[in-house]
Amino acid sequence: MSREKYLYIRKNVNGFSFANLGLFTGFASSVVSAVYSLTILGIFKLFFNEEVASAAVGVYAAGYALFACVVGFFSAEILHLFTKTKLLYITMFTVGACYVMMSFSVKSGTFITLDYVAQAALTLINVLLPLFISDFSRGIGMEKLNARFHLWANVGALIAPVFAMTIVSYFNGNYRMPFLAAGMIYFFGLLFFKHFGIVQQDKIIKRINMRKAFRLLRINALAFFRKSGMLRAYVVNFGFYALRSMRLLYVPIVVIENGFSNETLGMVLSLGILPYIIVESFIGRWMKKYGIKLWLSLGFLLFAFFSFLATFATGYALLGIFVLWQIPGAFMEASHDLLFFNGMKKNEQARFYGIFRTSVNFPNVIAPILGTLCIAIFGLTSAVWLITAVIGVLSTIVLWSKR
DSSP states (O other), X not given: OOOOOOSBOOTTOOHHHHHTTHHHHHHHHHHHHHHHHHHHHHHHHTTSOHHHHHHHHHHHHHHHHHHHHXXXXXXXXXXXXXXHHHHHHHHHHHHHHHHHHHHHOOSHHHHHHHHHHHHHHHHHHHHHHHHHHHHTOTXXXXXXXXXXXXXXXXXXXXXXXXXXXXXXHHXXXXXXXXXXXXXXXXXXXXXXXXXXXOBOOOOOOOOOOHHHHHHHHHHHHHHHHHSTTHHHHHHHHHHHHHHHHHHHHHHHHHHHHTTOOHHHHHHHHHHTXXXXXXXXXXXXXXXXXXXXXXXXXXXXXXXXXXXXXXXXOOHHHHHHHHHHTHHHHHHHHTTTTHHHHTXXXXXXXHHHHHHHHHHHHHHHHHHHHHHHHHHHHHSOGGGHHHHHHHHHHHHHHHHXXXX
């Protein structure tokens, strides 16, 4: 699939403009992440005891991510039907509307249905934004734009956890109310994107032949993994998001299980954003100077080390680890997907990026299941950090492998 043509766009709009959208997506996603696992845990506590409910959170997250994988697989076909501009309008509005409704949803089934609809739209947003950035990266470079996107995402995420927990406290422990704020943030992001004034010619909507779509999907997947360096890029990205999945899912639960308050959880999550903001202010230049592999290796190995410590730590030492391991996370965040963008021709990125993005969603299927098994075997939620330690080491080995 070749890059799409833009009939009109404001003169002052460039790659940095699209990277700045990270402020909205980062803020909103961090607001949701701060309360998401606790919200799902609350739903399962209505049906199971606390230990079974904690394990069920992982199973739910796995099913949720599997659904996202399916959407990601078909993203290339969806891009054949709609322009990137129209699709971003639709998806950002959908996420905003779903989050607003989820904040007022009383029935668990209604909440879960809206959660899945929002996830489908979020998956497409996460495909679209990097493609927009890549389209307008000429003369700037993906390293700088990636760093800018994640910098703004983390600026938004800095206050998001405290903001979310303040809302929870105001509404007497209602973990669903922060979803309302996240929905409004997506609506503001939609208005910001609309200001770019992008005009693209609408595509002719053709009838979808499902047999042909599945055949093209298989052909694209095989072609992707046959390209030099793409298997390595996929596995490394898988490793990064596996660590991220485990951290987002289980840190809130472990902090609350250790007897800390919602306010303390919010502070820990917010302090953990500071390393990202500091590192990503210069990491774009350093990646160009020293290479991507160095920062990915440091990130994976340091995360593995802190994970090992977190398995045995308790009290404030554990909270300190949860903050410190964000430093290696910052090393990886701006570089984890550059193995794809630097190794794939621009005119093929839209065709293959949906396949590559499944390395974001598959970890959210596998990692929570592994976490659930660890909890079932050891009887402790903190046992999940053994999994992240192993993932960090294995990802480093793959990164430096010759094949």
